[in-house]
Amino acid sequence: MKQVETLKKLANWKKRSGPVVFVVMDGVAYGKRKEGDAVANAVMETFAELSSTCPLVKLKAHGEAVGLPSDEDMGNSEVGHNAFGAGRIFAQGAKLVNKSLQEGSMFSGNTWQEAIKTQGVLHFIGLLSDGGVHSNIKHLEAMVKQAKIDGVKVVRIHALLDGRDVPATSALEYFEPFEALLAELNADGTFDAKIASGGGRMYITMDRYNADWPMVERGWHTHVLGEGRQFSSSVEAIKTLRAETSALDQDLPPFVIAKDGKAIGTVQDGDSVILFNYRGDRALEITSAFESGNDFPHFDRIRVPKVFYAGMMEYDGDLHVPKHYLVTPPAIDRTLAEFLCALKLKQYSISETQKFGHITYFFNGNKSGKFDENLETYVEIKGDNVPFEQRPAMKCAEITDAVLEAINSKEYDFIKINYPNGDMVGHTGSYQAAVASLEAMDLNIGRLKKAIEAVGGILVVSADHGNADEMYEFKKDGTVAMENGKPKAKTSHSLNPVPFIIFDPTYQGEYDLKLKEGLGISHVAATLINLLGYEAPSDYDTSIITLK
Numbered sequence: 406m407k408q409v410e411t412l413k414k415l416a417n418w419k420k421r422s423g424p425v426v427f428v429v430m431d432g433v434a435y436g437k438r439k440e441g442d443a444v445a446n447a448v449m450e451t452f453a454e455l456s457s458t459c460p461l462v463k464l465k466a467h468g469e470a471v472g473l474p475s476d477e478d479m480g481n482s483e484v485g486h487n488a489f490g491a492g493r494i495f496a497q498g499a500k501l502v503n504k505s506l507q508e509g510s511m512f513s514g515n516t517w518q519e520a521i522k523t524q525g526v527l528h529f530i531g532l533l534s535d536g537g538v539h540s541n542i543k544h545l546e547a548m549v550k551q552a553k554i555d556g557v558k559v560v561r562i563h564a565l566l567d568g569r570d571v572p573a574t575s576a577l578e579y580f581e582p583f584e585a586l587l588a589e590l591n592a593d594g595t596f597d598a599k600i601a602s603g604g605g606r607m608y609i610t611m612d613r614y615n616a617d618w619p620m621v622e623r624g625w626h627t628h629v630l631g632e633g634r635q636f637s638s639s640v641e642a643i644k645t646l647r648a649e650t651s652a653l654d655q656d657l658p659p660f661v662i663a664k665d666g667k668a669i670g671t672v673q674d675g676d677s678v679i680l681f682n683y684r685g686d687r688a689l690e691i692t693s694a695f696e697s698g699n700d701f702p703h704f705d706r707i708r709v710p711k712v713f714y715a716g717m718m719e720y721d722g723d724l725h726v727p728k729h730y731l732v733t734p735p736a737i738d739r740t741l742a743e744f745l746c747a748l749k750l751k752q753y754s755i756s757e758t759q760k761f762g763h764i765t766y767f768f769n770g771n772k773s774g775k776f777d778e779n780l781e782t783y784v785e786i787k788g789d790n791v792p793f794e795q796r797p798a799m800k801c802a803e804i805t806d807a808v809l810e811a812i813n814s815k816e817y818d819f820i821k822i823n824y825p826n827g828d829m830v831g832h833t834g835s836y837q838a839a840v841a842s843l844e845a846m847d848l849n850i851g852r853l854k855k856a857i858e859a860v861g862g863i864l865v866v867s868a869d870h871g872n873a874d875e876m877y878e879f880k881k882d883g884t885v886a887m888e889n890g891k892p893k894a895k896t897s898h899s900l901n902p903v904p905f906i907i908f909d910p911t912y913q914g915e916y917d918l919k920l921k922e923g924l925g926i927s928h929v930a931a932t933l934i935n936l937l938g939y940e941a942p943s944d945y946d947t948s949i950i951t952l953k
């Protein structure tokens with residue numbers, strides 16, 4: 406790989422005595438309505454003070470500004486952190502898969518051709534919604550139709566309920582029409598495609614960053630071994646399990662579709678398996694359960710079928726996982742971390758488990774390794790495996806303890822932090838927990854601010870997309886949607902703009918205090934490089950500050 410160029414020092418920059426600390430408040434944006442806006446309604450004294458005394462601008466963090474197909478698409482952590490770290494916009498997974506389907510390259514490629522050779526069953530595993538963060542049901546529909554055209558006889562779908570990127574209890578809006586489509590495709594008797602198993606995405610299969618392997622184990626038992634509570638159809642399963650548990654879709658227990666007491670879609674030797682999610686974080690663990698040999702320490706798989714396994718994308722471009730994939734991911738190069746390494750600047754990256762890979766792997770262009778072991782420190786604060794509304798602080802105090810030590814050590818030039826609060830608690834749908842979570846985070850940003858003041862560093866506060874700023878669903882007429890006498894919880898990200906604030910207590914007048922308007926979060930990297938005293942790479946999206 407070609408080394409990046411060494412950036413030039415800014416001629417008129419007075420080097421600060423402390424580090425540049427970049428805070429990603431995950432899932433914190435400016436809502437449009439006060440009701441259900443946990444960000445606007447929480448008591449956040451530090452955020453309020455920074456907002457009224459520092460340079461501040463709103464940045465776009467959704468749609469085309471982060472490489473998604475359209476401005477209807479909300480932002481998410483993958484594309485948000487990619488944009489922060491790459492300083493440019495890359496066409497993202499969602500867009501690349503659309504293109505590959507439109508142009509037909511997916512189906513003419515080797516991976517698809519190999520997958521359809523199976524004499525057994527072609528399985529699809531993935532998230533059944535049009536949320537567009539990890540997957541898109543339209544991609545699955547196109548693949549199932551093509552499988553029939555290509556002469557595959559038996560298809561089994563292992564479908565995860567979303568309710569996290571789409572309304573909280575919307576699963577039947579996807580499962581019912583999808584079952585109808587399968588019935589139509591099966592009608593001529595030459596093709597047999599059925600949903601074979603499923604469950605909530607936060608209950609089985611889609612764990613990330615080694616947070617909770619038993620989730621993947623439950624998924625393996627459900628999809629591969631066909632073990633679990635049996636139902637005659639997915640729709641019956643969802644209705645029954647909802648009535649029994651009142652779980653939101655993302656937390657629905659698993660189900661297995663069976664006929665005469667026998668699971669209809671276990672995975673067997675000689676089958677093909679396609680994971681149709683394109684985003685990597687929540688795809689890597691189930692992929693490793695399929696691809697690992699005997700040295701698989703995470704759980705007893707009991708039976709490991711010999712299958713042709715493929716992912717929608719290459720999920721880790723460093724380690725080349727999975728071995729086979731349908732669409733090539735964006736080639737994100739020349740990231741901020743790489744430029745800082747070339748300058749020999751020391752960097753420190755930290756978050757809680759759920760966002761650890763966001764601030765490292767996604768930020769560094771979906772790269773799991775470091776550019777330079779000696780210059781980069783990664784710290785993960787282990788999260789709790791509990792429903793996050795029960796521990797809304799999301800380890801923000803522990804994260805801050807570690808950062809204060811890093812600041813005071815004077816070892817680091819650049820520190821980046823992800824506080825998971827607004828996002829992880831936002832996804833639970835609990836308004837009260839979201840408020841508590843944001844207030845805890847704000848207390849800790851206050852601690853950071855003091856430390857930065859003491860050492861003469863710069864604190865930059867921003868966010869990757871919205872979430873906690875919209876905790877209620879609204880009706881078309883603009884009033885709050887109600888359910889059982891209470892506001893209906895919204896669990897997904899929002900499309901709202903995010904804050905960008907610079908707290909620079911030893912400001913030397915090198916830049917205008919008025920920030921540039923109308924930009925997106927891909928402009929942050931160039932700004933951070935300037936604030937470290939260097940000229941940004943010429944191909945980066947321009948800095949948000951105007952240098953004097």
Ligand SMILES: O=C(O)[C@@H](CO)OP(=O)(O)O
Pocket residue numbers: 481482483538539569570687828
């Ligand atoms: O939890 C996740 O996987 C996504 C939502 O699907 O959230 P984020 O992009 O914030 O990680």
Ligand SMILES: [Mn+2]
Pocket residue numbers: 431432481482483485828869870
């Ligand atoms: Mn996020």
Ligand SMILES: [Mn+2]
Pocket residue numbers: 432482828829832872898
């Ligand atoms: Mn999220």
